[in-house]
Amino acid sequence: MCTMIAHQVKLKGRGKSGPEWFEVREANVSYDHPYDLPLEHALNIDFVNEALGPGARVAVELSVEAARQLVKTIEAVLAQADQRGVLEDISVTAQPAARS
């Protein structure tokens, strides 16, 4: 892509692409050309499992404003859950690998 600003984080989760769920092992976060959002550049998140091939992908393309709102919202939800003592903080790895 033209900016080549991309980071990958290793994680554990599940994603749904079509009718089936699959194991998510990586999230690729980039600020580069989106495929469908009508902007030149966007904040793109691909939840993938590289071992399963390129088709194992749940894609989201966001404007900068939407991406910032999402980050704040995730933090707010986690803080609220923590405050209520319901966070289950187990077995999640996060190893940022900058590739920009």
Place this chain on the structure above:
Amino acid sequence: MYQTDQYEGMIAETVSMRGHKGDMINAYVARPLGAGPFPGMVVIHHAPGWDEWYRECTRRFAHHGYAAISPNLYFRDGHGTPEDVGAKVRAAGGAPDERVLGDLDGANAWLRSLPYVGRKVGIFGTCSGGRQAFLAGCRLKGLDAVVDCWGGRVVQSKEELTPAQPVAPIDYTKDLSAPILGLFGNEDKSPTPEQVNQHESELKKHGKPYEFHRYDGAGHGFFYYDRPAYRQEQAVDGWKKVFAFLERTLR
């Protein structure tokens, strides 16, 4: 311009070809029917992938009388929809320059092996393909014309260099061995007008034959009719400039 009473035919298909290090990769080829000789064109797909727009672009060159080949530069990254494969390469920071150059050299050799291809072969690319077209014009032998459409990151800061793209293409300008046509939008962020100025200065400095056209009211990717970046007037003029340049340099 073709006439309404003239014969016209074309064949277009996917083929296999040898790319970097002799690897077999696939490519999309379109050529006019007939014995030729037709000038050759290597058509470099953009960063989003080896997609439908590039199939059409390859056929467009054939429609204008060129034998055109568009190698799948993401062949080694797996198969699936062009978007899924392109997203994988996007996450990896793009395809490695050396591998791309090997594939483009292979595409040129493939064209030159054909009895209906003439003595001259040009290269065309948009977006990352524009950058790679310029890089190929500097690093490869046997290219007779280069078309760089809004190639971003020809000018790169040290911080932007990666193991896959370790040298800024502008640093190879002295080695450019073919005339270059550049088309750019003045509202583009990659390359910015300032970066296009730098590129032009470097071409001047080394006495390279070049022709740059910069369009007001256009940004990045103004040929892409399926994206909001499309600019009808600028795109029509840009395509005219492309074919006028190729007629001059390849025929």
